[in-house]
Amino acid sequence: MNARAGGDVLCSFKTSAEPEIELLAFSLELRKLLKSDVNLIGRIPKSVFHEVSASIFQELIFDTLSPLSDKLEDRLHLEVHSSEFFEIAIRI
Amino acid sequence: MKFKQWLGISQNESKVTTFKSSATDAFADSIALELKGVSTEAVKQVLEARETKYMKAVLDESYFVLDSLVITPRDREIAQKLEEFLTTHEAVDTHFRKKFFEQVIQREYRSSRGSLVRVPAEFEVTVQLGQDSLESLSAEEGFQVNLKGRRISFFAEASLTGPLKRENTQSPMAKAMAQVASSASMHRATPSPSASNYSQAPHAASQLEVVLEDKRGLTNHVVDFPMVIGREVATSGIAQNVNTLNVQSTYVSRNQIVVCELLGDAYYFVPESASLSCQRSDGVVLEKLKLYPLAKNETVELRCGVEFNDSDASPLQGSYADFALIQLRLQGISHDKTPRPRAVP
Numbered sequence: 001m002n003a004r005a006g007g008d009v010l011c012s013f014k015t016s017a018e019p020e021i022e023l024l025a026f027s028l029e030l031r032k033l034l035k036s037d038v039n040l041i042g043r044i045p046k047s048v049f050h051e052v053s054a055s056i057f058q059e060l061i062f063d064t065l066s067p068l069s070d071k072l073e074d075r076l077h078l079e080v081h082s083s084e085f086f087e088i089a090i091r092i
Numbered sequence: 093m094k095f096k097q098w099l100g101i102s103q104n105e106s107k108v109t110t111f112k113s114s115a116t117d118a119f120a121d122s123i124a125l126e127l128k129g130v131s132t133e134a135v136k137q138v139l140e141a142r143e144t145k146y147m148k149a150v151l152d153e154s155y156f157v158l159d160s161l162v163i164t165p166r167d168r169e170i171a172q173k174l175e176e177f178l179t180t181h182e183a184v185d186t187h188f189r190k191k192f193f194e195q196v197i198q199r200e201y202r203s204s205r206g207s208l209v210r211v212p213a214e215f216e217v218t219v220q221l222g223q224d225s226l227e228s229l230s231a232e233e234g235f236q237v238n239l240k241g242r243r244i245s246f247f248a249e250a251s252l253t254g255p256l257k258r259e260n261t262q263s264p265m266a267k268a269m270a271q272v273a274s275s276a277s278m279h280r281a282t283p284s285p286s287a288s289n290y291s292q293a294p295h296a297a298s299q300l301e302v303v304l305e306d307k308r309g310l311t312n313h314v315v316d317f318p319m320v321i322g323r324e325v326a327t328s329g330i331a332q333n334v335n336t337l338n339v340q341s342t343y344v345s346r347n348q349i350v351v352c353e354l355l356g357d358a359y360y361f362v363p364e365s366a367s368l369s370c371q372r373s374d375g376v377v378l379e380k381l382k383l384y385p386l387a388k389n390e391t392v393e394l395r396c397g398v399e400f401n402d403s404d405a406s407p408l409q410g411s412y413a414d415f416a417l418i419q420l421r422l423q424g425i426s427h428d429k430t431p432r433p434r435a436v437p
Contacts, residue, residue, distance in 0.1 A: 078237045
């Protein structure tokens, strides 16, 4: 676990799959962590974000995670960053 | 060779030049929409947090005022773009910033519970750069997105003052008077099936003669029902269809005496809001909300400035400038009596 501005990084990963598959993997990781009570920051690589269409993004992130919490917008903040790695951190 | 070159038309022949401003328009449209969204959300959030402290009856009769709205760009890129956009246009029009944000802000905001936020006419939005706008995200060139993948460009924070009373809200006194007035007008307008002349008779005859003796001296008034007599009563928010009569005297309540007509009979009473009572010429001090009948052609003299529950009050001797005298006289009411059955010969 790495200390970092905005909270401790819980996981960081990078696959060599298609952007959609990478985003799906990211969504599944978020799903696991959101079942606990922590608030999270999810960081998506800029290259992946620009590769994936809005409808696919909505389907893989919003539609998959919305059933987990009524106030998902408050519990999960998503950021796009210039790194090539997906990251999930605890939001303080 | 291109088709135009083959025809012998030079590519530089066209003299019409189109300025490419569509990107700026698109940016203005997108941020206007986004700003509208975040500002509405911010006002709604603070309103919903605040309205829980008040009963719905209070919210229905009052409104909040938008005190401040601070908009902060989420990241450095947006902050730069917005500042550039505003500065460029301000070079052309010094009031551009105000005009632009006028499109963003609504005149009113409402919550699902019925509470209302009004925006003052001269309200100005504050654009404030925060730490996020300059530092933290700039190192990584990052930005925030929502769960559907839309970039979140701004953050807005609102504050409210109030609640203040709505102007068109009637006081309980005004409501009561309006009901009396409307019932009286209905009574006049609806003809009775049994007596066709009944509707006109009381209206034509039921006029009240009021003689006032106050700072102005002796004045005589002939007025219609319902009637409120008191100090500065015309400006105290009484319903519009109620007649008012001002008394200029030191010891008189704003709503001192109400005179109304019910089913052809006239009554006078001291309303709940009055802080002082009146004394009749027979020594009786009027009680709050007690109806006193006003008989036809009878003159009632009321001296203002008497405390309630002062049963042993001696007749007031002060000047009329301090203790005004109100004389009420009902000008002959004539109405049809209920027909009595008679023996058929």
